[in-house]
Amino acid sequence: MIPPFAYVRARSIDEAVALLARPESRPAAGATDLIGCLRDEVFTAKAVVSLGGIEAMTGIAETADGGLRIGALTSLTTIVKHALVAGRYPALAQAAASVASPQLRNQGTLGGNLCQRPRCWFFRGGYDCARKAGDTCYAMQGDNRYHCVFGGSTCLIVHPSDTATALTALDAIVSIAGPKGTRSVPIQQFFVLPEKDMTHENVLAPGELVTTISLPAPRAGLVSVYRKARARASWDFALAACAAAITIEQGKVTAARIVLGAAAPIPWRVEGAERMLIGRRLDEPTRARVAAAALNGATPLEHNAYKVAMLRGVVSEALGSIG
Amino acid sequence: MICNDVALEGVELEAALAEALNTPTGTADIPAWTDTKVVGQRLPKIDAYERVSGTAVYPSDITLPGMLHAAVLRCPHGHARVKKLDASRAAKMPGVRAVLTPESPGADIPWYPGEKGYVSRLLDTHCRFAGDEIAAVAADTPYQAFDAVRAIVVEYEVLPNVVGLDAALAPNAPAVLDGPTNRAGDPRAQGRGDVAAGFAAAEVTVEGTYSTGTQLHVPIELHGAVVRWDGPKLVAWDSLQGVFPAQNTYARALALPLSNVRVIGHYMGGGFGSKLDTGKYGVIAALLAKQAARPVRLFMTREDTMRAIGNRPAVRMTVKLGAKKDGTLTAIDFSCTGSGGAYSAGGTGGVNWLPLDLYRCPNVNTVSTNVYIHAGPERPFRGPGHPQGAWALEQAMDTLAAKLGMDPVALRLKNVPDISQGRQDQARYTSTGLATCLTEGAKTFGWTEARARVPQAGPVRRGVGVAAGMWRGGGGSPPATIIVRLVADGTASVNMGASDIGNGTKTWAAMIVAEELGVPVDRIGIEHADTATTQYTGASGGSKTVPTEAPAIRAAAIEVKRQLLALAAADLKVDATALSIADGAVFVTADPSKRIVIRQFRPLAQRGVLVGVGVRGPDTHGMAVNPWGVHFAEVEVDTRTGLVRIQRYLAAQDSGKVMNRLTYDNQVIGAITMGQGLALTEDRIMDAAHTGRVLNANMHDYKVPTALDAVVAPVIVAVDPKDTTCNIAATKGLGEPATIPAAAAIANAVAHALGVRVVDAPISPQRVLDALAAPRTPAKGVRS
Structure with missing residues (x-):
């Protein structure tokens, strides 16, 4: 059961921004994560601001330079079914298709998927943990089998979003509206590590919301893929995931993005491994070297050493499906 | 509150009492079914429309x-x-x-x-x-x-709380029930023969440690x-x-x-x-x-x-097996430790039954230790203790087969029992379908070919596994009292106390009456599960509903038939024995033109109703009634991610006569899925480090298999030993036996695929990867 709250429908982005600037106002796009968070008392809401009626935040459009502009309210199902997404950015289509269940994909939005809160069972389980401004991270002593192997510090969450991993590999730009106007940030700068901000997963300030996600035009030779390992074939977050976006020209890699999911508190780009690909053919020895290098510097916790092998496995699968 | 052991002993006690009190049998003169026309068909549930359309009123509605x-x-x-x-x-x-x-x-x-x-x-x-x-x-x-x-x-x-078995048994552990120790009573020893002598006589021995997770209903x-x-x-x-x-x-x-x-x-x-x-x-x-x-x-x-509300307790088990070179078992040494939570001592209830009873073996020792922890109490869960016992015993049997150089099916066939060695009276089983389940199952599955297939190269490995099981209950017992009524328009109704727990009880009840009275299934009404209007029976649990209620329903229908034929015989001026019933009419068997359409039969209309009362008779004295099953699984394991996919599955079940083949198959599919959950994904996880809370008390973090995970179209082989001794419906229970070997069969298939055994359930990707990363010496448990 959820404690009482006011429910307001915003008619425009400006109105939403004004409503969200009030204390304990929460945006509702698909509300699939919002309801879980309210029910689990992850946070409280005095007001829920529905974004559903804001036309300017919907739809998928091709931009003049050949990229895509995706409204934050676009449902994951719409993204999965969109021919341009599937054709030019298969990693995003595959990531969106792997989210949760058909019902949740029908209801859940791309903006919401990027901004969902972590699944850490201490964070969700009524613990007054560091991410909720409490004084400790319970995963440090407790069962941390699903926690991070990179980027942990005073909080050990992994970022739960499949699409965030794919969009990071695809160099997406996140457009944000807020009380001080609008701004756009490269997706890599959108997510923040706990060492920078313990209680937020991204740079959104109070009153700010994601309005659009833009993808640059795909370069000739760009191939992208998303691979996700999970305990169940449906309705499950990643145990390990990898998005790869590789540009191959005349048989050789000229650009590469490899991003790990369920590995760190943010989508975790492995630039060292990416660099190893440049100028090479994507053959089996290279793939194996790169998959191994992708996990360099991983610091597994007491219960999640398996994640290192599993992440290596999904990197190898992802690269294998390209090469 | 029902504890596993009490419930089981209760069933046997009830049977003994019924006998002592000379409960009217109502079934003594009725020969057991052999061939049936309606019973055994594939019929949709009579309330299927209500269930899928939302018009069925559940208590929560x-x-x-x-x-x-x-x-x-x-x-x-x-x-x-x-x-x-x-x-x-x-x-x-x-x-x-x-x-x-x-x-x-x-x-x-x-x-x-x-x-x-x-x-x-x-x-x-x-x-x-x-x-x-x-x-x-x-x-x-x-x-x-x-x-x-x-x-x-x-x-x-x-x-201070304590939620782990070891932690609860440690000195100075917080007391759960204020006793001097968190051990619930002394370890319970059960067995027979001389285990030391059995191992001395063995030519091959294997030993291993296994565990299961806590499964939620x-x-x-x-x-x-x-x-x-x-x-x-x-x-x-x-x-x-x-x-x-x-x-x-x-x-x-x-x-x-x-x-x-x-x-x-x-x-x-x-x-x-x-x-x-x-x-x-x-x-x-x-x-x-x-x-x-x-x-x-x-x-x-x-x-x-x-x-x-309960759980299937996590159990830690060690098994030692001794055998002759030809596979004949000489000794089984089994111990198990489990917790029924804070308030129930029944953490290991039923776990030792398969070591005691599944295979012929003269020397068996089992020790069961129960521990209190700060967790929700256990509750009976589909074959209490048996899937856990199968998890250990059936993996150990595979290890033994490997060490003997024997085929796992052949090893099991070598040790099929015909008496219930776990029971004090060493009763003979009314039927033992174990051998047939093994041979028919292996043949239909293509076991020999699949087992011999050369492992393919690459990161995805394939393997097949087998496991056997039986259920300690499943024979049914008194009491059950059924009323069948035939009314003026030729329709009938069944009045029974039993609940239909989703497996089609109402439907096969109608099918039994249809079989005996010739009234179509859709002309039979059911009143059930109401203490004010139906007669006493135990809960629909222990796989006892079919073998308990079916004989009583049949007896009640036969009593109505007797009355109807007596009326018809008077009307047609023939002897009742000369009459038959079919398709809503009574006719002279030798001359079907002499017939009475039941719904137009005036003597019935004048009476308004014929009432037959059927009572579940006592069980056959000195005999054990048990259902059996053998499962075969083929899996693929991705060694990069540790993910297990079940590719092919076969369940061979001996539950006696099939009541309704459609709901029978559905019951087995559900049982396999539940076993799959125990084997691969389901595990209650508690916060041992801090609060003692369940960390995954939700449908996302507690991973019941989804429709995309469940085995696609498992093959189900219904073995019917034509058991005319168990009861007059010639039938045994199905719901529990069908889940008992499932997890172990999957585990054996995974071990076959990997060449390394994952001894702890669930076989999560984590455990597969950890097992593959571990040095290739059997540190914990055994491997084939």
């Missing part, structure tokens, strides 16, 4: 005028004492009509029987697991009730009831597997005569053992309803059911 909604306050700590509780603000909140705290009159009802009397109360200030009930509120709306519960101010003295319909007082009488619509055990619990808890308690459970949305009886929720609802003088609806939240 009941709405009564003036009905209140209740919510329960539960302890958030693994172990705590309530120092102060202030519900005064909650009581004054809008819509609140009743508040129940440990101080309220009537809230001190003794609960959870221990070794020396009850160990807790309905609402208790000493909370022994995170989820223990402390207080409850009834209000006009569910939201008001939840808000009021949240407004109750509790000051806890948080005490997760039925679709939550646990709960709608209750209403009608003067001194209590009426409860409760989501149950058995209305009569619940009637007893309501009556005991509330000090009411049985005849003043009516429990109704027409539809129910799944139980798997967790709804054999009502729970605290029902009695709390009744007390709130009494206080408010209004009907009360109390259904638990999903999260609370996952904390507090």
Whole structure:
């Protein structure tokens, strides 16, 4: 059961921004994560601001330079079914298709998927943990089998979003509206590590919301893929995931993005491994070297050493499906 | 509260008593079925339309005028004492009509029987697991009730908790039940022969350690009831597997005569053992309803059911097997440790039965140790203890086969028993389908070819595995009393106390009457599961519903038939033995032109009804009735990610005569899926480091297999040994035996695929990768 709250429908982005600037106002796009968070008392809401009626935040459009502009309210199902997404950015289509269940994909939005809160069972389980401004991270002593192997510090969450991993590999730009106007940030700068901000997963300030996600035009030779390992074939977050976006020209890699999911508190780009690909053919020895290098510097916790092998496995699968 | 062992012994006790009291058999003169025309067909459930269209009224659908909604306050700590509780603000909140705290009159009802009397109360200030009930509120709306519960101010003295088996047995561990140790009584030894001599005679031995996780029932319909007082009488619509055990619990808890308690459970949305009886929720609802003088609806939240309504306990087991070179078992040494949580000693109930009874072996020793921990109490769960025992024994058998250089099917065939060595009287089984399940199953599955297939190169490995099982229950027993009525228009009805727990009880009941009376299945009405209008029977659990009720239904139908034929014989002026019944008519067998259409039969119309009463007769003296099963699985394991996919599956079951092949198959598919969950994904995880809470008390983190995970179109081989000794319906139970070997078969297939054995359930990707990363010496357990 959820404690009482006011429910307001915003008619425009400006109105939403004004409503969200009030204390304990929460945006509702698909509300699939919002309801879980309210029910689990992850946070409280005095007001829920529905974004559903804001036309300017919907739809998928091709931009003049050949990229895509995706409204934050676009449902994951719409993204999965969109021919341009599937054709030019298969990693995003595959990531969106792997989210949760058909019902949740029908209801859940791309903006919401990027901004969902972590699944850490201490964070969700009524613990007054560091991410909720409490004084400790319970995963440090407790069962941390699903926690991070990179980027942990005073909080050990992994970022739960499949699409965030794919969009990071695809160099997406996140457009944000807020009380001080609008701004756009490269997706890599959108997510923040706990060492920078313990209680937020991204740079959104109070009153700010994601309005659009833009993808640059795909370069000739760009191939992208998303691979996700999970305990169940449906309705499950990643145990390990990898998005790869590789540009191959005349048989050789000229650009590469490899991003790990369920590995760190943010989508975790492995630039060292990416660099190893440049100028090479994507053959089996290279793939194996790169998959191994992708996990360099991983610091597994007491219960999640398996994640290192599993992440290596999904990197190898992802690269294998390209090469 | 029912504990596994008590329930099982209870069944046997009931049978003994029925015999001693000379209960009318009603079935003594009736020969057992051999061939049947209607029974055994594939018929959709008679209430399928109601179920899928949403018109079936489940207990959670009941709405009564003036009905209140209740919510329960539960302890958030693994172990705590309530120092102060202030519900005064909650009581004054809008819509609140009743508040129940440990101080309220009537809230001190003794609960959870221990070794020396009850160990807790309905609402208790000493909370022994995170989820223990402390207080409850009834209000006009569910939201008001939840808000009021949240407004109750509790000051806890948080005490140290212990949720792990080792931690609970460590010196100076926090005491769960205030005893000198958290061990629940002395370890229980059971066995036969001389195990040391058996191992001395063995030419090959294997030894290993295995464990399972704690599995939760997760039925679709939550646990709960709608209750209403009608003067001194209590009426409860409760989501149950058995209305009569619940009637007893309501009556005991509330000090009411049985005849003043009516429990109704027409539809129910799944139980798997967790709804054999009502729970605290029902009695709390009744007390709130009494206080408010209004009907009360109390259904638990999903999260609370996952904390507090029961589980299949995690068990740690060691198995040592000794055998001759030809595979003949000479000794089995088995020990197991498990916990039934804070209030039940039954952590290992049923776990040792397969080591005791599945294979012929003269020397067996089993030791079972039960431990109390700060966790929700166990409850019977689909073949209590047996899937865990199979997990260990059947993996050990595979290891033994490998060491002997024998085929795993051949090794099992070498050791098929014909007497129940686990029973004191060494009774002979009325039928043992184990050998047929092994051979027919292996043939249909293509076992030999699949086992011999050369492993493919690459990261994805394929393997096949087999496991056998049997269920200690499944024979059914008295009491059951059935009334069948034939009415003037030629239609019939069955009146039975049993609940239909989703497996088609109503449908096969109608099929049995159709078989005997020639009335079409869609002309047969069912009244059932109502303590006020149907006759006493035990809960639909223990895979006893078919073998208990089917013989009584058949006897009642035959009695109606006898009366009908007597009337018809007088009318047609022939001897009743010269008559047959088919398609709504009675006719002279030798001259079918001489016939009476039943719905136009005046003597029947004049009487209005023919009534037949059937009683479940006693079991065949000195014989054991058990169902058997053997499962075959083919899996693919991705060595990069540790993910296991089941590619192919076969279940061969001996449950005697099939009542309805469609619901039979569905029952087996559900059982396989549940075994798959135990094997691969399901595991209650507790916060041992801090609070003792269940960390994954939700449908996402607790991973029941989804439709995309479940085995696609498993092959089901129904082995029918034509057992005319077990009962007059020639049938045995199915629901539990069909889940018992499933997890072990999958584990054996994974071991075959990997060449390394994962001995702990669930075989999560984590454990597969850890096993592959471990040095290739058997550090923990054995491998083939």
